[in-house]
Amino acid sequence: MAFLEVKDLKVHFPIKGGIFGRTVDHIKAVDGVSFELEKGKTYGLVGESGSGKTTTGRAIIGLNNITSGSVTYEGQDITNIRRAKSSVRKDIQMIFQDPYSSLNPKKRVLDIVAEPIRNFESMTKKEERIRVQELMELVGLSPESILKYPHEFSGGQRQRIGIARAVALKPKLIVADEPVSALDVSVQAQVLNFMQDIQKELDLTYLFIGHDLGVIKHMCDHIGIMYRGRYVEEGTVNDIFTNPQHIYTKRLVAAIPDIDPNKRAEQRAFRKEVQTEYEQSFNDYFDEEGLAYDLKPISDTHLVALPEKG
Amino acid sequence: METNKGVVDEKALKAQKSPSGISIIWRELVKDKLAFGSLIFLVLISVFVYGTAIFLDQDEIVTVDLFSIHQPPSEEFWLGTDYGGRDIFGQLIIGTRNSLTIGVLVTLMTGIIGIVFGLVAGYYGGHVDNILMRILDFFLVLPFMMIVIVFVAIVPKYSVLTFSLIMTAFLWMGIARLIRSKALQEKELDYVQASKTLGSSNFKIMFTQVLPNLSSLIIVTMTLNLAANIGLESGLSFLGFGFPESTPSLGTLLGYARNPQTLEFRWWIWVPASVLILLLMLAIRNVGEALKRATDARQRRG
Numbered sequence: 001m002a003f004l005e006v007k008d009l010k011v012h013f014p015i016k017g018g019i020f021g022r023t024v025d026h027i028k029a030v031d032g033v034s035f036e037l038e039k040g041k042t043y044g045l046v047g048e049s050g051s052g053k054t055t056t057g058r059a060i061i062g063l064n065n066i067t068s069g070s071v072t073y074e075g076q077d078i079t080n081i082r083r084a085k086s087s088v089r090k091d092i093q094m095i096f097q098d099p100y101s102s103l104n105p106k107k108r109v110l111d112i113v114a115e116p117i118r119n120f121e122s123m124t125k126k127e128e129r130i131r132v133q134e135l136m137e138l139v140g141l142s143p144e145s146i147l148k149y150p151h152e153f154s155g156g157q158r159q160r161i162g163i164a165r166a167v168a169l170k171p172k173l174i175v176a177d178e179p180v181s182a183l184d185v186s187v188q189a190q191v192l193n194f195m196q197d198i199q200k201e202l203d204l205t206y207l208f209i210g211h212d213l214g215v216i217k218h219m220c221d222h223i224g225i226m227y228r229g230r231y232v233e234e235g236t237v238n239d240i241f242t243n244p245q246h247i248y249t250k251r252l253v254a255a256i257p258d259i260d261p262n263k264r265a266e267q268r269a270f271r272k273e274v275q276t277e278y279e280q281s282f283n284d285y286f287d288e289e290g291l292a293y294d295l296k297p298i299s300d301t302h303l304v305a306l307p308e309k310g
Numbered sequence: 311m312e313t314n315k316g317v318v319d320e321k322a323l324k325a326q327k328s329p330s331g332i333s334i335i336w337r338e339l340v341k342d343k344l345a346f347g348s349l350i351f352l353v354l355i356s357v358f359v360y361g362t363a364i365f366l367d368q369d370e371i372v373t374v375d376l377f378s379i380h381q382p383p384s385e386e387f388w389l390g391t392d393y394g395g396r397d398i399f400g401q402l403i404i405g406t407r408n409s410l411t412i413g414v415l416v417t418l419m420t421g422i423i424g425i426v427f428g429l430v431a432g433y434y435g436g437h438v439d440n441i442l443m444r445i446l447d448f449f450l451v452l453p454f455m456m457i458v459i460v461f462v463a464i465v466p467k468y469s470v471l472t473f474s475l476i477m478t479a480f481l482w483m484g485i486a487r488l489i490r491s492k493a494l495q496e497k498e499l500d501y502v503q504a505s506k507t508l509g510s511s512n513f514k515i516m517f518t519q520v521l522p523n524l525s526s527l528i529i530v531t532m533t534l535n536l537a538a539n540i541g542l543e544s545g546l547s548f549l550g551f552g553f554p555e556s557t558p559s560l561g562t563l564l565g566y567a568r569n570p571q572t573l574e575f576r577w578w579i580w581v582p583a584s585v586l587i588l589l590l591m592l593a594i595r596n597v598g599e600a601l602k603r604a605t606d607a608r609q610r611r612g
Binding site: 058061062063082086089090092093094096097098101102103104105106107108115116119120147148149152162165 | 327328331499500501503504505506507508509510519522523525
């Protein structure tokens, strides 16, 4: 039994039009996505902006309504997580992309980090304060600063407060929605390493959403590549980075910058080559609407959306 | 992690505590001499008026005394008497009390209705917003003045409370729309989404997460509304659509000035009330402006 199983997930947003605001069409933000998460591992969702990766994460945690499909967590159906049992809701938490808007500016850090504790656990004021201070220490912030407001912290520190809040209930799964894309590079490494540390410490499972392939490679065990709401390729880090099969994945992997200046010309030529291949074989790999085909296994772990004709 | 490691002594915590919103507002008020003076003036006036009014008997003051009509200020009548021989000073005290009470009551009631209405409409959005806003639109198109005039004509006796209620029924829409528009913005922010994933109910998010972020707007709007409501009540009473003479307010005292004789020769009847209205409005506005500045870090002086 998989830890978290997403089956044929679809999230469609209606387009209203006409005089009476009728639904004229749908935007298929996520259109038939299936994957499984293993406990203690990190699963990466990658794709360009608008590919539906964030929507997938938000649908799992209940911030977007699921049009069809199902989400199963440890055997329990949590497709409608807002109605799920509180023990399940406790287990799944989220880290947000923007550390500036995800913390309530009018609340002190104590109140922000204690919010989930107050919702799910009954603690006295004193226990709660001690717990928050422990959490602050866990994320490497000074326990004395719990009476400060979020605006007194830097972006990286604020993101750690967000993480402290997410781990306050000792969850089992954390949906991390581009947790470092709003931070500068030096802080990114700090936050990512820290996320890996607490993963070991608390035996967490991450659903890591991102577009930075370097970060994804560093963090994840399994990767799913999305394009226009559909999967184009799925596999282990090795499968994706050393043996990309789909033309879209190839292009993504080719786009990773190489820091060796001697290879610059080589890289450029390679990228050009992939670009030409992408343009030439686009019609082979995508259907008439420009969408990817269904996934087909090419090895035990590796699935690719290869065209029907073969 | 050791258990006692998380415990930090209270002193270290206090030292790190950053000022709350209220202390920032207070600092701004103290820094702005004019606003601080206005605040002291308002407090003194209210304490004096409400304190003195306890010892004054409204019925006795409004009883007509034909032997002392139109007396100028004297030892017995500090501010003279009106055409019914009623003591102006007593009426001024009771009138200020009534006007202030109405102003505060109307502001509070419109505030509460407006905040809840606007918050619910803005937070839920969609159909809920649509329905609530159409209800609001209905209230908005009702002719306020005409209904108040009709109300005055058909209700034989009304008190401060009923008059406040009728005013409230037509004055809550402004603040409701203001709160709604701001709530529409706030609910899109990530901290609201975060609260949802952390298991807070919609009700809890609305009133403990979103509402504090609207607090500055609410404080400023309600302060400025207070001045407006006192003015509105005085205006209605001046026109004769407010309180009858048996329930004095600042407006009824002003209303005596509609008589040219009173306007020209008996200044003691209407000048004190006019000056008081002017000062009250200015003082409330000064405080309101200081509060407004306190909510915007760029304009702060303190």
